[in-house]
Amino acid sequence: MTLAYILDGGMNDQPGAGAELYELFPSVQQTYADIAQWTGIEVDRIFHEQRQPGQEHRQGVGAIRQAAAVLGIADVLAAEYGITPAAVSGLSFGALVSATLAGAVERQDLFTLLMRLREVPAPPPGSPRQAVAMLRIPFDTDTAALLADVNDVYLSADLGRVGNGNERMVLLGGYRTALDHFGTTLPAGALHVSEDHGAAFHSPLQQHVSDFLAPRLDAMTFKDPRVPVHSCMERKALTTGEEIRDLFRRNPTDPVNVADMIGSLEDAGTELGLVLGPAAFGTFQSASFPVVHVESPDHVFEAMTAVYDFGIELPAGETVVG
Structure with a gap:
């Protein structure tokens, strides 16, 4: 494999993410229209709503905004330039979105799950901070x-x-x-x-989140991904729907490891990584392959240039974007 999409975690949300691409590309406008329909949250709110004091990332619009930005970028790359990945990976929250890009989870199911996350009950009064x-x-x-x-x-x-x-x-x-x-x-x-x-993400203290989501994850359909999803929890490529379901189940409580995630992509022969959406870009610059950040319209042009400059062979046939 040659080209991989890489997604950062959920601590990089910024109001306005994705807005520039939305203004320019009809494919992105359609992506956001679909998300607004699935979530009941207007497009303007997705772009601009601020996180409320005491509200976790998963409880506000932030997770929805970040996922929407990533999917919009992937749609532009595929629809406008024919660029699709041969592998995907994501850190923390990004792992859930990467599985969606790979077609293991339907987009509507992802956003239904994100809306469910908004309902996670707060710890009982008096619980340690x-x-x-x-x-x-x-x-x-x-x-x-x-x-x-x-x-x-x-x-x-x-x-x-x-x-x-x-x-x-x-x-x-x-x-x-x-x-x-x-x-x-x-x-x-x-x-x-x-x-x-204010939440101890990826630790046993988040077991209540896993317990809350368990019935929803049991009912969801997880398909074998069209391209490998490289885990952020161990040095492994996930290729079955049940492996993806396990990734979703473990995401709240298990630690994540950038070196393992990048190492798995290196094991698979990745030659170029495109880091899609809001990201602490430096997190992935230790990879042995070059990485390009793609978040703005200018970045899209840089990504297209990198794909051709490095002679990346794109997957033939079916479009590999969920």
Whole structure:
């Protein structure tokens, strides 16, 4: 395989994402019209609604806006330029959207699920406050050993190498008091606790989300993807509908790993990655293959140029965009 689509997680939402492409391309306008019909949320709200204080990403319009932007970009690349991927992958929330791009999940089913996420009940009153924290550690640090004696703090995401390559960035999820206490055992200022994300994503503390979604996921249809979906949880290509269902089930509670995701794409012979939609683009620049960020109309032209400059062979026949 040659060309892969890569999607970032759900912490990069910005109001207005996708609006420029919407103004230019009828295919994107149709994408948003469909999403508005499925969700009951007007297009203008999808673009511009702000997250309310105390509201998690999954409970607002942010997840819907981010998924819509990705699908709109994929539709432009396919409809206008005939560019489709031979593989897809996504980090965290992006994994769900990538499975949709691969045709394993119908678009309407994805947005029905995202609307269901808006109904996840809040923890009972008096429950300990949750949080996410960022930490840079030496690259060869054993995170399991680092957290072995730390209660209520979990590895949520390993974002891979940063800086000169001697360190890597990890996200930790846990109770806020436990994270604050853990921070006191580290050099001053080493642990940065986010004030914007109050849920310990990809940790056992989100089991209530998995339990809430379980009946919906049991009822959903998951098809074998038309192209491999490279997991963000282990170094593996997912090729069956049941593997995709398992990905959806584990997404709230299991840690994600950029190195494993990129490594799986490298194992498959990826020669160019297009990072679609809102993203912390630097997260994926450690890949051995070149990556191009595609979010604006200018980016679309850059992606088209890269595909032809690198001599990427596009899949023949059926359009591989869900």
